[in-house]
Amino acid sequence: MLHISTGFTIYMLAVTFLLGTCLGSFSACLASRLLTGESALSGRSHCDSCGHVLGAADLVPLLSWLFLKGRCRYCGAKVPAECFFTELLAGVGCCLVVYRYDISVLSLRGILLGVILLTMSLTDLHRYIIPDRLQLAGCLVFLVTVWFLPDPLRVLLRGLLLGTALAGGMLLLSLLFDKLTGKESLGGGDIKLFFMTGLYLGSAWEILFYLILSCLLGLVFALFYKKKRIPFGPAIAAACFFMVLYGRIVTEWYTGLF
Template identity: 45%
Template sequence: MPVFDLPPGLIVRCVILCVFLGAAAGSFLHCAAYRIARREPFAKGRSRCPECGHTLGVIDLIPLVSWLMLRGRCRRCGAKIPARYFLAELFFGALTAAALLRFGPTVLCLRNWLFLGCLFLLSMVDAEICEIPDGALLAAVLIWLAALPLLWGGAADALLHVAAGVAYGGGILLVSLITDRLLKKESLGGGDVKLLAVIGLYLGFMPALFALIFACILGLLQAFATKKTGGKQFPFGPALSAAAALMLFFGQPLADWYLGLFL
């Protein structure tokens, strides 16, 4: 990890910078998810207070700081701004710093960070309206393709990742079509199938398999916690995304360790 070769003072400054940059990105993603979930135009102009319509100025938009300074209230009308605004910024800020520490200041880091942004966005939308936006998946695929020449590990490696995407997407589609027939209801959404294909593309065969297993465990815990195991629709995107993010960070060491058990 090249980042740890830097002087400690510089690492701390880089991490703080990353937290703030990531928090700004998190704020943007949170706002975008809010608008997508309400079918509003993606770029509708400046953010406003949902209560009084006051256009937010620079002072209201400093990541993390504004929410804390205004104690979670609108500066004009005093309406409560939900904590999730702050939490989205904090979460993505922390994730950004973690990505820098894990991948170093590299193209891989930038690509994975953009992918994490897509996952965060689609998870927030899915959690709200049980629908994974195609735009976020398409963006993830385009980011993967754009970074491919810069992270070139040979044609065989690239093809393996594409094959993993096709295999997981196609495999799950087949399984879900069969279970739909047997249960006579929709088991997995089309968005989940496409998301799994994208996860296969990024992670490759082994880490994507781990991600799928982790996602199922998380999904079961989520179903248990929310008691939504009945006929109701159930967002699987957040669990899939969380598992994929975990594997993005730790998938390769985990796969190496697992394969090492048999050698």
């Protein structure tokens, strides 16, 4: 349906991008509230510095940050550029999902999973925390949407098997590494994240490429993250999002070489 015509495709992607930036704004707000203990579902948005309630003109994704030059309208406090780039990343990510899966349940599932992964990445970046409620939300999205897919029972059992195998394998490797080096390799949140993301993978080949990509992204991230402790959650999240979009394409290309 998305590709009925070029004009319709551009229109739908533009709408998707705008909605995606709103979801990115929501992710940033949700991550902040999860870390500060505020209610995620009640209370109006406010400036973190002066506490002033933000108006509609302050909450337009991307544009508000640009027009206000990254400052609070009321107290002049600096608003991190992270807010702008989170909204931009969410908008682009939603477009990639819709372009890949058209207007479908898979698109809805990909967008919801993307929001959860983005929020997890933000909390892990700031406090090295991956909230359990987000992990549960990711599992719930899988369990609900799977019944709208072809052969849902097979997809459900496959997801549970792959998620358990992935998390269990990473737990064993982590315990072995910790014992040999005396250092902590993976936190409990990372192990649970591997289980949750493993639900969305489609084969053992996808798990292999997922782990390779996670490690590569983790190494790249470590080069630019100027702190002693490196959060691994964002690398896992980015690798998962890529595999959800293109994992089947990559594995079919690779296995077709033999």
